[in-house]
Amino acid sequence: MVCKNCGAELKDGDKFCTSCGAQNDIPTPTEEREIPEWGLKALAFRKKVRKVYLVMLIIFAIWAVLEKI
Numbered sequence: 908m909v910c911k912n913c914g915a916e917l918k919d920g921d922k923f924c925t926s927c928g929a930q931n932d933i934p935t936p937t938e939e940r941e942i943p944e945w946g947l948k949a950l951a952f953r954k955k956v957r958k959v960y961l962v963m964l965i966i967f968a969i970w971a972v973l974e975k976i
């Protein structure tokens with residue numbers, strides 16, 4: 908969570924910014940669901956895998972074209 912006023916990092920549940928003292932909106936449970944660390948890692952891994960898959964597809968396509976020549 909980041910202060911909307913000054914951009915300082917805040918702990919989850921902090922009602923006031925420790926840096927500038929501005930009041931921060933408390934996120935509703937449905938709006939800002941906490942993602943566990945392993946969840947974030949899994950998401951990053953998925954993105955990486957997707958990238959690798961795309962690169963492999965492109966390489967395969969180039970290889971297929973070159974084979975025909």
Ligand SMILES: [Zn+2]
Nearest residue numbers: 910913924927
């Ligand atoms: Zn602030």
